[in-house]
Amino acid sequence: MHQEKQEAQDGRILLYEDYNIRVSSQPNVYGEKFVLRLLKKNENIKNIFDLGFPGTEEDLNKSINKRNSITIIAAPTGEGKTTTLYSFMDYLNKPEINITTIEDPVEIRIKGLNQIEIDNKSSFSGSLRTVLRQDPDIILVGEIRDTETGEIAIQAGQTGHYVLSTIHTIDSVEVITRLRKMGLSDYDISSTLATSISQRLVRRVCPKCKVERKFNDREKKIIEAIGKKYNVDFDTSGITYETPGCKYCNNTGFYDRIGIFEILNITDEIKEEIMTGKSSLEIRKKALEQNYKPLLVDGINKVIQGYTTLEELNKKLLVF
Ligand SMILES: [Zn+2]
Structure with missing residues (x-):
């Protein structure tokens, strides 16, 4: 970063x-505002179910790794x-399968994967074009940020590859809206998008x-009201927790985080x-x-299972 420059960096x-x-820095009327994100180096990849992915291995296989x-x-x-992407990659990583990733930046190095890092001279779309010529089985595109990347990702999906990517949007249904707004056709979206997954982290x-x-x-x-709305039988006869706080959790009452997920499988009817x-x-x-x-249902499940509390969930999803 440049110390002397008075611009966002x-x-x-x-x-x-x-x-x-x-x-990330942003000049404002008082000076500059900084946001710092801490990423642990050499962190071990977690099992997807330890991250909070709901359902069984069969459900997982239904959601990921479909050709085309x-x-x-x-x-x-x-x-x-x-x-989550790293956990998926780790799950799919087998010697006979060729996986190539295009990332910005490579946060964790995984043995057996061809990991490519975007730099100033390259872009997701440009790198993706090159990668396609090498015909890998699975391609991870760090993020679909623009139309060009979206188009090539769809093409890759239509020509025998399995593509994994992310989009900045609030939930799994809105992914369709975002792809449409990027200019991708309803035909391309419906014929290629197999699964859309959304997630949040709660403490x-x-x-x-x-x-x-x-x-x-x-x-x-x-x-109960949420259960009624989404047709789920939640069992509230069990226990939940007070979180008074201690030295271990720095008096916050919480330690570590867990993911809550929603999975939209693009069935024939949704297509x-x-x-x-x-x-x-x-x-x-x-x-x-x-x-x-929706996310809320898995969130309530995580409350009932004792991972988190209703108050904590409410901070993320506005439960009440
Ligand atoms: Zn504690």
């Missing part, structure tokens, strides 16, 4: 032993998209200071909705009829 601090620090298709993970910045209750208690009537009421130009509202309605469960 993106940069990195590489001095610290265990962390890469991503820095694209899987997109959608979430705002800092909600764990990259970590886990601290294992050292958590105190068991029953759900109170207010919480039960809230959870039909996309093909005929239906709005995201209509697509969501159809998906709900077909057992699509």
